[in-house]
Amino acid sequence: xxxxxxxxxxxxxxxxxxxxxxxxxxxxxxxxxxxxxxxxxxxxxxxxxxxxxxxxxxxxxxxxxxxxxxxxxxxxxxxxxxxxxxxxxxxxxxxxxxxxxxxxxxxxxxxxxxxxxxxxxxxxxxxxxxxxxxxxxxxxxxxxxxxxxxxxxxxxxxxxxxxxxxxxxxxxxxx
Amino acid sequence: xxxxxxxxxxxxxxxxxxxxxxxxxxxxxxxxxxxxxxxxxxxxxxxxxxxxxxxxxxxxxxxxxxxxxxxxxxxxxxxxxxxxxxxxxxxxxxxxxxxxxxxxxxxxxxxxxxxxxxxxxxxxxxxxxxxxxxxxxxxxxxxxxxxxxxxxxxxxxxxxxxxxxxxxxxxxxxxxxxxxxxxxxxxxxxxxxxxxxxxxxxxxxxxxxxxxxxxxxxxxxxxxxxxxxxxxxxxxxxxxxxxxxxxxxxxxxxxxxxxxxxxxxxxxxxxxxxxxxxxxxxxxxxxxxxxxxxxxxxxxxxxxxxxxxxxxxxxxxxxxxxxxxxxxxxxxxxxxxxxxxxxxxxxxxxxxxxxxxxxxxxxxxxxxxxxxxxxxxxxxxxxxxxxxxxxxxxxxxxxxxxxxxxxxxxxxxxxxxxxxxxxxxxxxxxxxxxxxxxxxxxxxxxxxxxxxxxxxxxxxxxxxxxxxxxxxxxxxxxxxxxxxxxxxxxxxxxxxxxxxxxxxxxxxxxxxxxxxxxxxxxxxxxxxxxxxxxxxx
Numbered sequence: 001x002x003x004x005x006x007x008x009x010x011x012x013x014x015x016x017x018x019x020x021x022x023x024x025x026x027x028x029x030x031x032x033x034x035x036x037x038x039x040x041x042x043x044x045x046x047x048x049x050x051x052x053x054x055x056x057x058x059x060x061x062x063x064x065x066x067x068x069x070x071x072x073x074x075x076x077x078x079x080x081x082x083x084x085x086x087x088x089x090x091x092x093x094x095x096x097x098x099x100x101x102x103x104x105x106x107x108x109x110x111x112x113x114x115x116x117x118x119x120x121x122x123x124x125x126x127x128x129x130x131x132x133x134x135x136x137x138x139x140x141x142x143x144x145x146x147x148x149x150x151x152x153x154x155x156x157x158x159x160x161x162x163x164x165x166x167x168x169x170x171x172x173x174x175x
Numbered sequence: 176x177x178x179x180x181x182x183x184x185x186x187x188x189x190x191x192x193x194x195x196x197x198x199x200x201x202x203x204x205x206x207x208x209x210x211x212x213x214x215x216x217x218x219x220x221x222x223x224x225x226x227x228x229x230x231x232x233x234x235x236x237x238x239x240x241x242x243x244x245x246x247x248x249x250x251x252x253x254x255x256x257x258x259x260x261x262x263x264x265x266x267x268x269x270x271x272x273x274x275x276x277x278x279x280x281x282x283x284x285x286x287x288x289x290x291x292x293x294x295x296x297x298x299x300x301x302x303x304x305x306x307x308x309x310x311x312x313x314x315x316x317x318x319x320x321x322x323x324x325x326x327x328x329x330x331x332x333x334x335x336x337x338x339x340x341x342x343x344x345x346x347x348x349x350x351x352x353x354x355x356x357x358x359x360x361x362x363x364x365x366x367x368x369x370x371x372x373x374x375x376x377x378x379x380x381x382x383x384x385x386x387x388x389x390x391x392x393x394x395x396x397x398x399x400x401x402x403x404x405x406x407x408x409x410x411x412x413x414x415x416x417x418x419x420x421x422x423x424x425x426x427x428x429x430x431x432x433x434x435x436x437x438x439x440x441x442x443x444x445x446x447x448x449x450x451x452x453x454x455x456x457x458x459x460x461x462x463x464x465x466x467x468x469x470x471x472x473x474x475x476x477x478x479x480x481x482x483x484x485x486x487x488x489x490x491x492x493x494x495x496x497x498x499x500x501x502x503x504x505x506x507x508x509x510x511x512x513x514x515x516x517x518x519x520x521x522x523x524x525x526x527x528x529x530x531x532x533x534x535x536x537x538x539x540x541x542x543x544x545x546x547x548x549x550x551x552x553x554x555x556x557x558x559x560x561x562x563x564x565x566x567x568x569x570x571x572x573x574x575x576x577x578x579x580x581x582x583x584x585x586x587x588x589x590x591x592x593x594x595x596x597x598x599x600x601x602x603x604x605x606x607x608x609x610x611x612x613x614x615x616x617x618x619x620x621x622x623x624x625x626x627x628x629x630x631x632x633x634x635x636x637x638x639x640x641x642x643x644x645x646x647x648x649x650x651x652x653x654x655x656x657x658x659x660x661x662x663x664x665x666x667x668x669x670x671x672x673x674x675x676x677x678x679x680x681x682x683x684x685x686x687x688x689x690x691x692x693x694x695x696x697x698x699x700x701x702x703x704x705x706x707x708x709x710x711x712x
Contacts, residue, residue, distance in 0.1 A: 050232075
């Protein structure tokens with residue numbers, strides 16, 4: 001089956017899809033409705049990525065479930081959760097991969113960001129690590145069964161950074 | 176059919192298989208690996224494409240039962256509330272793991288001595304420490320040295336820590352108010368160019384493969400080097416059985432290619448590295464006249480004591496935008512504040528917390544893990560308030576071994592090669608349930624202290640069986656363990672298991688760091704004892 005054929009829903013299926021889409025994601029709060037966004041292009045995009053969804057979507061759009069979109073959703077939720085899940089996913093995916101919708105919700109996509117490891121992390125600057133170190137070790141020493149006591153353990157990050165320990169300070173040899 | 180046996184046959188090209196193959200190849204061993212998956216091209220990974228969230232739910236799902244790819248085998252999971260997760264390819268599950276890299280803690284190796292339950296390991300943390308340092312370098316770890324939840328280290332992580340993001344900062348401030356332990360997470364993800372691999376770009380799509388190659392996966396970190404040293408890696412090779420001779424020694428493995436043709440790979444030593452589902456499956460499939468209950472199974476423990484770390488998710492919502500769709504998925508920060516046993520809590524042992532990014536808009540818009548749905552006019556407000564406004568604590572509960580939790584062979588389901596599928600039988604223990612309930616309450620307090628205005632809880636996530644452990648445990652007594660302290664099977668002197676199956680107890684942390692340190696130690700021992708190694712005539 002080609003991608004073109006995958007979006008060849010008949011008129012009744014398209015109408016049903018639009019009615020369910022509008023029920024799930026209506027126009028509100030300055031956002032368009034899903035039916036408005038879910039063009040053939042968007043549906044084609046979804047099915048190209050997920051051809052396995054076509055069968056369950058068609059099952060969810062079958063005519064015997066009637067004209068009322070909410071009754072259809074309820075019936076599917078009760079009797080065919082997989083078909084409802086496929087329909088919801090197709091509608092949501094078509095909607096939130098639309099450029100305008102992404103702009104409206106302020107989501108740039110999983111964009112590549114530059115990490116700045118040369119800058120002092122803010123948690124060091126705020127002293128959050130010092131607060132953790134000040135409380136001392138929290139691991140349990142198997143030789144005593146109690147919280148470990150490590151002599152000379154750094155209590156600030158500046159101390160740790162200035163003089164990292166040479167051994168594990170616990171009487172164990174390093175290989 | 177190969178005519179000459181190789182020195183070592185490794186079954187599985189994932190984390191532990193990659194480590195062992197490289198080490199042995201470095202020592203001059205002639206190594207062959209059989210892997211049922213393929214080489215992948217990271218240009219094909221969906222993380223940098225518009226359809227990422229769609230594909231992450233099918234071809235890039237972490238469950239092989241959902242993916243159903245030619246490289247996968249089905250897992251019968253009707254009798255478990257937790258689904259095992261894995262990936263079959265060169266790199267194995269490191270292709271899709273998050274990259275979090277905590278080590279097991281010293282107390283994890285002494286559970287019986289300290290808490291009077293389960294068993295002690297035959298090895299300990301300090302014995303593994305040099306191997307942790309070496310595998311940290313091999314995989315490329317980013318982290319802030321000095322975590323007081325661990326004994327002091329003499330070697331720092333090779334790279335500085337990754338950023339913890341606005342969500343990490345918010346929660347770290349909350350933890351500081353409470354006086355609770357937290358630390359920037361150690362991840363096997365590059366924070367700087369390292370070993371020819373690029374820097375993390377914070378896409379947060381680590382579980383769909385890393386497009387940058389910044390996350391360590393053994394197809395990048397180990398296999399090219401091993402192959403450069405002469406190791407041979409055969410893909411699309413599904414092992415059906417480990418063969419043995421009349422002396423009880425392994426002689427190699429029979430495997431099936433994608434066209435259904437059978438082959439035999441002869442070897443002097445066999446190393447199984449197929450994870451704690453695939454390894455017991457293969458040992459059970461390898462039953463023969465002298466070992467009718469499965470190979471290396473005189474103890475009856477092959478497949479038993481499966482541990483998967485029951486997992487709960489506690490999500491906090493914040494008024495401020497945190498851009499929490501970005502950041503390494505490995506983990507931003509962790510907490511081990513409640514990791515050690517305090518019997519006043521009503522259970523023994525503890526859990527690790529890892530704070531992770533929260534996903535993109537499709538994940539946000541669909542019904543949540545906690546079952547929350549928002550359709551109709553309220554949908555838009557739901558997405559606006561959730562997308563990028565969340566911080567998720569994932570809680571990994573230590574799973575104690577129970578012989579009833581096990582992997583068996585299905586009598587009805589087979590893979591595409593006609594080989595019996597594994598069947599998983601698993602019940603979450605009352606101790607783990609009490610543990611998760613306690614930790615959920617503490618995690619809620621943490622998010623509350625951080626300023627969350629709403630907190631949502633998933634008390635036990637089904638698709639959370641990332642950590643597969645314990646089904647061929649190590650120990651000194653052949654009656655009560657499958658492997659010796661060097662990962663060699665007690666029953667078959669030239670058969671080793673180097674994956675997470677060897678775990679005696681599960682710890683409560685992500686296990687890959689510990690698995691690969693143990694695998695490297697086993698490989699070193701194989702090299703040191705090469706002249707005493709029994710091999711088939």
